[in-house]
């Protein structure tokens with residue numbers, strides 16, 4: 001469903017991404033880890049066709065970016081929750097309006113939703129645990145509540161790929177754990193889109209993330225099954241310091257030795 005071949009991106013005379021090869025198959029869920037400035041956001045922007053590769057091929061859901069015209073239809077098939085989307089949301093819109101707007105892949109609601117869309121928005125608000133504040137304005141929601149609403153919004157168009165870019169930023173421990181639990185149960189559903197979950201934190205790699213990509217200085221350091229990636233040796237090389245990964249429970253944790 002996603003294929004990047006030898007993809008490089010240059011911005012302002014600097015290579016931000018270099019020779020990226022990455023394949024995602026249907027049904028896989030990926031975690032993406034990288035230090036600040038590794039190029040994670042640039043890579044995600046490429047998957048959403050906000051950036052086009054300077055070199056190489058990006059194939060998303062059978063469409064070759066830069067070659068095929070990118071219809072609205074394809075844009076709707078890639079859902080994204082990121083801080084840049086958050087910043088563009090109209091703060092006075094209600095959670096319900098925001099979720100409905102996902103059906104049109106628009107920021108703000110300009111078209112009349114069908115009854116079916118309304119029912120679906122309500123169902124998604126319930127599934128994300130957001131129904132109780134459906135009529136409240138975005139401005140009044142906590143950061144955790146906002147993220148849930150934005151995930152429900154992204155799901156409105158039945159995306160085949162869902163990108164979650166650091167969704168736990170700014171969340172307290174409890175809100176973070178509750179959000180992670182919702183993401184895990186979403187991923188366990190048969191109807192779930194493939195998820196790409198971007199984070200700085202190894203301990204957020206949920207059991208559903210069967211694959212992990214490590215991005216370092218614009219290059220794929222490794223991209224493989226999570227069990228082969230989150231090891232003492234790979235992560236010590238990745239961070240450049242000795243670290244130990246503990247898998248005592250279902251999620252990993254990391255300590256510096």
Ligand SMILES: Nc1ncnc2c1ncn2[C@@H]1O[C@H](COP(=O)(O)OP(=O)(O)OP(=O)(O)O)[C@@H](O)[C@H]1O
Pocket residue numbers: 011012016034035036037038039040041042043
């Ligand atoms: N439009 C742009 N023009 C010039 N440089 C850019 C542009 N976008 C990103 N960069 C640079 O590319 C590098 C990678 O940035 P990017 O935001 O993708 O990193 P990131 O992995 O998402 O980092 P963080 O974890 O801090 O969000 C950074 O050095 C950044 O300054």
